[in-house]
Each structure stands twice: as structure tokens, then as C-alpha cells.
Amino acid sequence: NPSTEIQNLPNWILLYLRKKFLSEVSNQKFPSKFYIDRSDSKSNHSHLRKIINEKEVKQLLVRKGFSIITLSDLTFQDQINLFYHASQIVGLHGAGFANTTFCQPNTNVIELKPISAGPVCGNLANKLNLNYKDISIQPSQYSNNNQQGFITVPLNLLENKIS
Secondary structure: OHHHHHHHOOHHHHHHHHHHHHHHOOOOOOOOEEEEOOOOOOOOOHHHEEEOOHHHHHHHHHHOOOEEEOHHHOOHHHHHHHHHOOOEEEEEOOHHHHHHHHOOOOOEEEEEEEOOOOOHHHHHHHHOOOEEEEEEEOOOOOOOOOOOEEEOOOHHHHHHHHO
């Protein structure tokens, strides 16, 4: 059952991916603190999951020294380098968090998500010894017990989590 299996990825897969791809990490400069911008998402579900106050979220993060990164603008190797050199990552629940596989231990990761999105990113972060926090929010729309929904992120809570 893929839905169950993705909740608890086996360690050997993570070790394999890290061994295969981290050997080519470069010292190329990337932002160490960034927000994963999903505005480029091509998923047929992308219109069902969004942050209602994303403009304000981005403004707060930029004031706190974060860059806004659209992962599709980067090559796969650049994404590996970006996540490897990251100190703090914030983003809306989604596939971009799979790149945390390439983070160094103790990287700070904050996932913004509908409360029904499940523990996929948290489980991955735990296996990789990342400092994971989430902000789980009751969605205002599309709350049908899955990972979808429109959420409004409490800015004061986000600011506390990134501090």
C-alpha cells in the first residue's frame, strides 16, 4: 500500500540516496534559509492545497532573512546542494520536502500543513536527525481527510517557530 509505505520510508533507501548523490555536493553558494515556493506546482491537486495568506508569510520570512526559492528553477544537483547547505527551511506540505533527504543533521525544518496531511515529512526528518517542527492548521476548504486544504498560517506562531 503506497499510502502506508510512504509514511515510513526504510532507512536503506535514505542511505542509498545520500551515498549516491551527496558525493557530488559542491561549495556553490545557495541561501541557507529559504521558503519553498510552490507556485510552480504542476500537480493536478496543486489548486487544492494553498496558503491563503502566503503573501504575508513570504513577507515575514524575507524580513527574517529567508529567500523565496522555486525548486523547479533549479537542476536536481542544485536542489541537492541547496538542501545540503541549508540551515532553515520553511514550506507548505508537498513533494519539495523529499529533498530534506539531502540535509545535514540538525537542519531546522518547518512544515506548514493541513492537520490531516499526516506525518510523512516529520517521519523523514526524524530518520535524518533534522530539527522538525510543524504548524498544523484546520483547513478552511477541501477538508476531506487528506493532505488538501486552504490554510491561513498564524504569523505570530510562524515567527516563534523560526526564532
